[in-house]
Amino acid sequence: MTCDELLIALNEVVDSETALEIYKEFAAHLSNCNPCQVVLDNIRQTITLFQAGQEYHMPPSFQEKYQQIIESKWDEKFHKSKNEKNS
Amino acid sequence: MIVVAEEYSLNNSRKNELESLIKQKISVDDEDLPLWQEAKDGNFKAFQELMNRFQNRVYGLAFRILNNPQDAEDIVQQTFLTLVEQIDRYRGESKVKTWILGIATNHALKLLRKRKGQYYTSFNDRNLDSINHEPLPHPEYIAVWRDNPENLATQKELKILLSESLNRLEEAYRTVFILRDIEGLSTEETANILDISLSNVKIRLLRARLQLREDLTKKLGIEATRLISTHSEHPISK
């Protein structure tokens, strides 16, 4: 296996925990090719970084505002008037 | 010969088998399904619970695609309005989560197209197959990263670094990376949402990962550990 072939198969190696066990040629290449091993580590770290602590939160004032709009739409759809709801 | 990713697929039949198994399990494993069922019958409280569960996810998804807080807010509102309109149309063919994130993604992409004007449309319509057949970019800057990823910088600096890198990606790659690696959707779910082929999802994801790796390693790699790739002097064709 060449570096090019490993590059093309990188998704499989990254996404499957067992890829390295099943495809011995990947593991063999990686143990002999430091650049490919580092690239693989870098990609795993890249994904981890993006997944970790990257939450976005909408402003609370907006949350209140849009949920009211949705509720009006909801009432319209399910044929409820405000009066009906309040009674 | 030029090596392209599509020519290299591992164990496809096993994958398809797994994918159909996963499909059968969707209804069993979908913890949001009961809420949707109640909502469909007109229970607003159930729908509100769905909104509370997903609003920040939709917001984050839209923020990453559009890179603008106001636009992200618009997408949240549009997404849940669409969900109210189409609540009876959902047939459980995907997880509720995928249904919601799919509607949000498509609203966000539509707005992005509007923001970018025709330029963008022509990019997306450009035959992406031709991109798929372009050689993959080789890793150039290869180095071990400083410390653990989480300790690399302050959270704020890190957030800026990541969002800048993400925004440097072409939209076609960025959206796939967001759905697959950040939102954790499967290749098939991502393909359905974007209406592209499975192999297109895979190649876009690979290109996104490679470019982000290159970008982040330039910022986070230890120069002293930098390696010269054995293939860096040769083009990928052989």
Ligand SMILES: [Zn+2]
């Ligand atoms: Zn190698």
